[in-house]
Amino acid sequence: MTTQATPTSHAVNTSQVSDSAPDLLNLARHLSAEEQHRLQRIEDYVQENIRHQSIEPWNQEELPLDMLHGLGELGLGEVFVDGSSQLFQGLAHIALAQADVSISAVVGIHNELIVGTIESLGSAEQKDHWLPDLRRLRTLGAFCLTEPEHGSDIAGGLSTSATLEDDQWHIRGSKRWIGLGTVADVAVVWARDTADGQIKGFLVPTDTPGYQARKITNKTGLRIMQNAELELDLTAPESALMPKATSFAATSEGLRGSRAWVGWQAVGAQQALLEVARHHALTRTQFGKPLASFQLVQTALATIAGNLAVSTAFMGELARLQEESQLTMLRATLAKATLTRLARESAAIARDALGGNGILSTHEVAKIAGDIDAIYTYEGSYGINMLIAGRELTGVSAFV
Template identity: 45%
Template sequence: MTTPRDPALAPSEVFGIDALRIAETMLSPAGAAALAELQRTLDSAVRPLVNEAWETATMPPGIIGALAPLGLMAPDGMRPEEADSTLFSGLRNFVLARTDVSVATVYNAQSGLFRSTVRLGGSDEQIARWDPAIRDFSFTGAFALTEPEHGSDIAGGLATTATRTGDEWRISGRKRWIGGAGAADALAVFARSAEDGEVKCFMVPRDAAGVSLETITGKVSLRPMQNAEITLSDVRVPESARLQRIDSWRDVARIMGRLRSDVAWIAAGLQSGALDAAVRYVREREQFGRPLAGFQLIQEKLARMAGNVTASLAFVTRLSQLQDAGTFTDENSSLAKMWVALRARETAALGREIVGGNGILLEHDVARFFADAEAVYSYEGTHEVTSLIVGRGLTGVSAFT
């Protein structure tokens, strides 16, 4: 005898793989309340905008306008150490990505990429000056590392240069795939010092003389997220604009190791959104005189999706516990990004299969998750690069060339 499924439950809740329920057990009441408020805001103010945003390849200002006032980088009532924990930020990314991956990515560009660069790379004085404004979005930024000719090989290939003359630096080079650059107040530009050959990072005003931006068009993934190609032509910034704790690629890698967990959480949230969308569809759609939900092949695909979501959420939750305890390694975050992003591809593809021909229509949501899984699979460390980091950790032998 079967028990009827409670229609009030989201599909992800059936197996306890709901981020809000995890927050209730692993965060303070203030942390859980902040994420619940985020979910309500996404449902009421953001979800109605995402399909048109995807269709037009624009990020409506109303999206960040709805999210910024929530103060999710320092929620009321939360202890600073909890608000800054990887677990809280991860659950926040999960909830955002479950609604839309571009929304999660644009928010994380500020809260993760840009803020982490300042907090991990800046001096105490720089952090005190910039971090409060980053938290409330009164000072926005973009993470400018990747270059047109250097993505996976950026560690050794970074070609943007910085030349120091007295207390001033002159920066020249190009950057590509820089998310949110067009709306940013400042660009965190990584450049190689002509003096010592080491990588530094500079806070460059977006409107500084010598900075030009061109929006990348024609994308089939993360369409609302505006990415730019940036040209820096003898851009001049003072020494005070250099982040004082970034003096080599090792320092950059330390930041990147932290950021990969953010992407792994986004990949997990993407899967939850795809599962929810697929279940909604099959419960409403009828074929051959019965709901699609009652077909064996449909249920088998849904079961695989649920398994992937469950395993992925367990994976990233454990990673965040290790990070917050200070015991994680680059291999931990690389393995999580590699594996969860791979599962995201499979889960989103299964969702699109389940919805059939209608799976390519925005109105059923799975199309967005299906296309966006491709971007998540590649950014912040490709599958191949993260695999080699894991392999090096397992064998003690580097396979990088």
């Protein structure tokens, strides 16, 4: 008499499947109770009000300003300057990127390169005038550095000029890839002073005559972020110059912090990828079994989880170093370059795991993957960031 083994059941009770992937390292446990509560409010809000609501604006290349108003009420327009811990700031950026990378880019650039720049480099009068509404996301700013012919070589090649005549700055030039350039209220314009050749920073209201912005369309990533080409031929008062923004060194300081911030975006994007791919694997049935029961699918999920864990650990330790004022350019560039590279790998794996649905923005992975490709390139391309890291390691520059 032959005894037959009972077949192993691969059934999954989909009613008990959580939409959320596990928090692999639980960095939030290091926050104070107050910051843990605040982070939970942010996470709940963005999942309920941004994650799915951002898909159609992403498809249409539109910025839903009403989404920003709610984030302003949560204090996300000022986390860079409100005394929040570095870890809280990073975890807040993860929450935003997990919901939508484009919105996280808007909020992150707003904090690091607009509010942060004005707070650290501006005059008392400039701070009093601009910061109250910026900190509440009632107004927006544009960081105007990159030019049509100068991106990676902007430090030496920047050609936008500023000439002081009769107590007025005459600013002329072109800018490209300027986030929020078409919708911002104030522009942080970097131009080369014709008197001393130094790159300096100016605060220019975007309703100033001679400020012209044209939206860049047909992007495949960060489609909610309104990037623009600018033509500048304007006059600004002498007081438009930020008193501490009188050389490119001031710009580099801000860019160092923003590169580290992109690392948090890479973590949030990968968390979103793991959530979507895991939920799909558990709820999609093929050959009479859930996809989650197949070895190739489990390997894919574990690979994404591994990339996510490495990225999370990197940024958790980087936050500690930032608290100790030890954020070096080497650490910032390696964070930005390495973690966006891992995020790209995770995106390709997740896209494959979803099969045909992986190319639909409504199934989220394609949307996330497009945004990851964008953050892989902005705030310094992958190659340039790696060469900056190489220069820091060797003391020898391979590109200038």
